[in-house]
Amino acid sequence: MWSRRYGPDVLADGQSGPPGRRRVQREVPKVEAERGLVVEDSEGRFCGAVVGYEKGAVTLEDRHGKRRMFPLAPAAFLLDGQPVTLVPPSGGRGPGGMGGGQPPMSGGVWGGRPPEEKPSPRARTASGSVAPPPSRAKVARASRIYVEGKHDAELVEKIWGDDLRDVGVVVEYLEGIDDLPAIVTRFSPAPGRRLGVLVDHLVKGSKESRIAAGIRSADVLVVGHPFIDIWAAVRPSAAGIARWPDVPPGQPWKEGVLRALGWPPEVPGAWQRILRSVTSYADLEPELLGRVEELIDFVTVPGND
Secondary structure (H helix, E strand, O other): OOOOOOOOOOOOEEOOOOOOOOOOOOOOEEEEEEEEOOOOOOOOOOEEEEEEEEEOEEEEEEOOOOOEEEEEEOOOEEEEOOEEEEEEOOOOOOOOOOOOOOOOOOOOOOOOOHHOOOOOOOOOOOOOOOOOOOOOOOOOOOOEEEEOOOHHHHHHHHHHHHHHHHHEEEEEEOOOOOOOHHHHHHOOOOOOOOOEEOOOOOOOOOOHHHHOOOOOOEEEEEEEEEOOHHHHHEHHHHHHOOOOOOOOOOOOOHHHHHHHOOOOOOOOHHHHHHHHHOOOHHHEOOOHHHHHHHHHHHHHHOOOO
């Protein structure tokens, strides 16, 4: 994902000149609809990353994996809060194409309110949600979200940190889940003290799935993603690689990845490189996005404060 910033008033009138001369509006910047570019429609109803382009329309995908198609109309999108006109990416079909010649979905950017009634642009958090207005620090809820390790916690903080602070939820890490049943018991979950747990490599038949199956409480939710490590939940394109390498079973996964990629063999440095490449939800795989959103909803459900 990338973004470009423009002047604070791209639609401001030009110099008026002598009385009676027609004032000329500045041209709205044109931006190529490249894959990963995060924009919202001009009415602020849908925010998503560009995932496809074809026949004068662009497909956006929001943080929940929902997709909508919009026509490339002039000034139809907001980028960093400023109106822009998306244009076809260089090289033809663009990011993957969408195929099928689908018509634009209803509720898009054509038609709608007259310009004077359009709402002010809304700031977005890295997770794609509407940023809340500035407020005083909140007292943390009793409910918590646990993740497996430090890298998981840092990634969740980078994308969902603003959202979690707004709802008063603290994220802690476990350093593995072998002791998860005992940790849950010590936490003492209850209706006003819910626990959400994010597990790496939660697939059928894995050690992680067997441990998770042993947790039985209406106030505990254990969910997971299929990746063997949180690194692989970062989209390869964001990390600047073609794909995450396959590491033979029995070998340390992170070290094997570094060898295969030809990166220096220092795990902390490699992780910081990966983390810096992540700037919004568009840089993460949907399998992780959905699970974190599910946990946040679980621990903040109304009536469980």
